[in-house]
Amino acid sequence: MIKPVIYAVALRNLLGHLRRTMLTVGAIAVGLSALIFLWSFNDGLHRNMLQNFQDAIIGSIQIHHEGFFERPELSRHLRNPDKIITTVEQAGVKRWSRRLEAFALAASDETTEGVMLIGMEADREPVITDLGKRISIGRFLREDDEYACILGATTARNLKLGLGDPVVMIGYDRFGALVAEEFTLVGIITSGEMGLDRGMALTNIKSLQEMLDMPDGVTDIVLRTPEDRIQQLTDELIFALSDENVEVMPWSTMFPVMHEWIILHDGFLYLFLAVVLFIVLAGELNTMLLSMLERTREFGIFMAIGTERYEIGLMLVFEALFIGLAGTLLGIVFGTGIVLVTHSTGIDLSILLGSTSRFYVDSLVYPHLNLDHLGTTVGAILIASIIAGLYPAWKASRLQPVEAMRNV
Amino acid sequence: MSNAKRLSLTAYLSLALRNLLRNPRRTGITLATMIFGIATLTLLSALNDGWLEQMRDNFILSFTGHIQIHASGFESSQNLNDHIKAPGEVILLLQDSPEIQGWTQRIRTSGLVSLGGSSAGVQIMATDPEQETWVTHMHRGLKQGRWLNPGTSHDLLLGITVAQNIGAEIGDRIVLMAQRPNGEMVSEIFFLRGILETGAPQIDRTLALIPLNAAQAWFEMGESVTDIVIRASSHENTASLQLQFNRKLSGGGYEILAWQDLDPMVRQWLEFSDAYGLIIILVVVALVLTEILNTMLIALHERQKELGIMIAIGTRKSQIFFMLLIEAVMLILLGGALGYGVGGLLVLHLSDGGIDLSYFANAFKFFYMDPVILPLLTLDSATRILGTTLVAALLAGLYPAWRATKIEISQSLRTF
Numbered sequence: 029m030i031k032p033v034i035y036a037v038a039l040r041n042l043l044g045h046l047r048r049t050m051l052t053v054g055a056i057a058v059g060l061s062a063l064i065f066l067w068s069f070n071d072g073l074h075r076n077m078l079q080n081f082q083d084a085i086i087g088s089i090q091i092h093h094e095g096f097f098e099r100p101e102l103s104r105h106l107r108n109p110d111k112i113i114t115t116v117e118q119a120g121v122k123r124w125s126r127r128l129e130a131f132a133l134a135a136s137d138e139t140t141e142g143v144m145l146i147g148m149e150a151d152r153e154p155v156i157t158d159l160g161k162r163i164s165i166g167r168f169l170r171e172d173d174e175y176a177c178i179l180g181a182t183t184a185r186n187l188k189l190g191l192g193d194p195v196v197m198i199g200y201d202r203f204g205a206l207v208a209e210e211f212t213l214v215g216i217i218t219s220g221e222m223g224l225d226r227g228m229a230l231t232n233i234k235s236l237q238e239m240l241d242m243p244d245g246v247t248d249i250v251l252r253t254p255e256d257r258i259q260q261l262t263d264e265l266i267f268a269l270s271d272e273n274v275e276v277m278p279w280s281t282m283f284p285v286m287h288e289w290i291i292l293h294d295g296f297l298y299l300f301l302a303v304v305l306f307i308v309l310a311g312e313l314n315t316m317l318l319s320m321l322e323r324t325r326e327f328g329i330f331m332a333i334g335t336e337r338y339e340i341g342l343m344l345v346f347e348a349l350f351i352g353l354a355g356t357l358l359g360i361v362f363g364t365g366i367v368l369v370t371h372s373t374g375i376d377l378s379i380l381l382g383s384t385s386r387f388y389v390d391s392l393v394y395p396h397l398n399l400d401h402l403g404t405t406v407g408a409i410l411i412a413s414i415i416a417g418l419y420p421a422w423k424a425s426r427l428q429p430v431e432a433m434r435n436v
Numbered sequence: 437m438s439n440a441k442r443l444s445l446t447a448y449l450s451l452a453l454r455n456l457l458r459n460p461r462r463t464g465i466t467l468a469t470m471i472f473g474i475a476t477l478t479l480l481s482a483l484n485d486g487w488l489e490q491m492r493d494n495f496i497l498s499f500t501g502h503i504q505i506h507a508s509g510f511e512s513s514q515n516l517n518d519h520i521k522a523p524g525e526v527i528l529l530l531q532d533s534p535e536i537q538g539w540t541q542r543i544r545t546s547g548l549v550s551l552g553g554s555s556a557g558v559q560i561m562a563t564d565p566e567q568e569t570w571v572t573h574m575h576r577g578l579k580q581g582r583w584l585n586p587g588t589s590h591d592l593l594l595g596i597t598v599a600q601n602i603g604a605e606i607g608d609r610i611v612l613m614a615q616r617p618n619g620e621m622v623s624e625i626f627f628l629r630g631i632l633e634t635g636a637p638q639i640d641r642t643l644a645l646i647p648l649n650a651a652q653a654w655f656e657m658g659e660s661v662t663d664i665v666i667r668a669s670s671h672e673n674t675a676s677l678q679l680q681f682n683r684k685l686s687g688g689g690y691e692i693l694a695w696q697d698l699d700p701m702v703r704q705w706l707e708f709s710d711a712y713g714l715i716i717i718l719v720v721v722a723l724v725l726t727e728i729l730n731t732m733l734i735a736l737h738e739r740q741k742e743l744g745i746m747i748a749i750g751t752r753k754s755q756i757f758f759m760l761l762i763e764a765v766m767l768i769l770l771g772g773a774l775g776y777g778v779g780g781l782l783v784l785h786l787s788d789g790g791i792d793l794s795y796f797a798n799a800f801k802f803f804y805m806d807p808v809i810l811p812l813l814t815l816d817s818a819t820r821i822l823g824t825t826l827v828a829a830l831l832a833g834l835y836p837a838w839r840a841t842k843i844e845i846s847q848s849l850r851t852f
Binding site: 047048051052054055058059062065066069073098099100101103131132133138139140141142143144185186188199200203204227296297299300303304306307308310311314315317318319321322375377 | 461462465466468469472473476479480483487512513514515546547548552553554555556557558600601602603613614615619621641642708711712715716719720722723724726727730731733734735737738791809
């Protein structure tokens, strides 16, 4: 029979030695808030990366004719783009745009370079990507442009082209016949990201449709949607478009490497967090052991006046539980506080980095709290702190009263 | 005050030592915190360094090499006209240098591959098939087929994404189109012998690899090349080699570029990873320090009565401060040394097999990252991190010692 008085004694021990209690609680709280911060930093970074990655050019989801992504041939253009757009709008997506893509050889007077020639809707494109903001020289496409084109900075430099210069695009139409057309360079993109600065040319979809003799020809419909809706929306669209012979591809299917990369980066952080968890656990075990050491004499007296061993053990487990809970709560408050503050101000990586946007990372990182990760971390810390309390409890319950009382 | 009352350093030392030994359990627990903290920090830092080093290695060995020598202006123009006319002159300098592990010559230009109705823009790269294997690991990225045969064979290897895009299969006749230095557009038939997957998307998406001699004949370039690519025997030699070539080849119309200059994107990415790792490590350093401070404070709390008695029998507060500080210094130095030793052993043990993260991601590499991390202990980061932690721990040790001087005798003697 457990006497309720044990709990009262445990509580009095905790409150009576407020400083000791606070130190132990503080150790857990600091550990937990450090973990919360690291998670949020990592999640915020990845979110930022994904955002920039999708904003750069690929969007969240693309719809093509079946097999177009594997082998982008013009014969695989979308047969019913209007019907697809109706379906997309019915699914509640407002941010969409049409594109027509074809390989071409860009030639200047000096030299040539292979590029992916992408025809875009000048008015709709800014809704789905940030391409317009990456123009370093000149301007983005306009609706009324005829045969205007935008090149990546590296391509423009290789071709020795400046604004207003003519550039000839040589490509194949969908029957394999060679076509060539002269474009005027109106803008240059400098992004610092792979794939954009080189090997890509943008133009109005109308001009490209004319050049390739494909009136209303569309190869891609690109959608932009919040990250947490992508999977569900993909499933919905696949179902709704099942008789259209199209492929509905979220970015993670098109660029699995980026997806895998983030998982791998997370894996690296898991490894770190596991080690950090150990540090927290060891720290708590140490403080519990030390405080037990200090109280050996007290336990001896308890036993001498007839307290059962298991009751002493129970008392310590109760104390550990209390400390664990208090530490966790304090850690959550403290950690979320740090995240909230840094979330609004951002953490300036450029001090360490010395550069701006690279690898889809902005120099200001805004930590973001993912509730799943918070739950896992809090659970682990709580369990760890209870485990850390069990050992001292077991030790204390095995003390010899006489020995213990002799302890100074 | 008379000198007699001032204790000598040896007296402090022996006093502190005796205090530490008198209560081995307490000392042990405090020491364990420090050892554990420093050891884990060492491990984490080694993990971070190993991971960065692997990325650097993978980058250098996948394509770029440590140093490239071009005719000046080639890197920005990418124009075949800016080629090295007498590569033999440069190659003479490369022979028998112990700092160089291998070198190769290449021709790079952009072009178009086509098969049937599909075509794709590519980066045509021509290399010496045998020399290349001394410089990069490109040949290990063969997904299908075989490596290039030397000579003027019409062998062609494609990056996996290029091959997919045009739907090419091994044995296919593929037309390559490019421009000769004089501006003439020429096409030539090559046979697809292999498909390469390097894990670096920009390479997999654009690479068309052919033998050097075939390209020289096709472009009518004689012995000329555009790149001489050098692999140093270690990363540290890069800078000195670059300097050395700059001196020897100055005025000859060459540009000598190290890997960092050749792909600023990767350099930025490595810098970013470095910053990311640094932030994580800093948080962990703060955490370890808190744990150490915490343990010292609790250990002090336990000794209140003892310190109260010392004050009661006339020990001065400054003496108590020094005694405690020396105890802390001894503990921290010992803990630091042992912790580093334990961490180092752990790293050595783990670097045998590496830590496999492929549980989280498929076993393939992207952006030069391996799923298997081999922790690496570098002197540089060891001194940096260990140094910071030790200095900070010593500063942290000041606090409990200072706190002890604030003890009220009556208060401390009352605790039991």
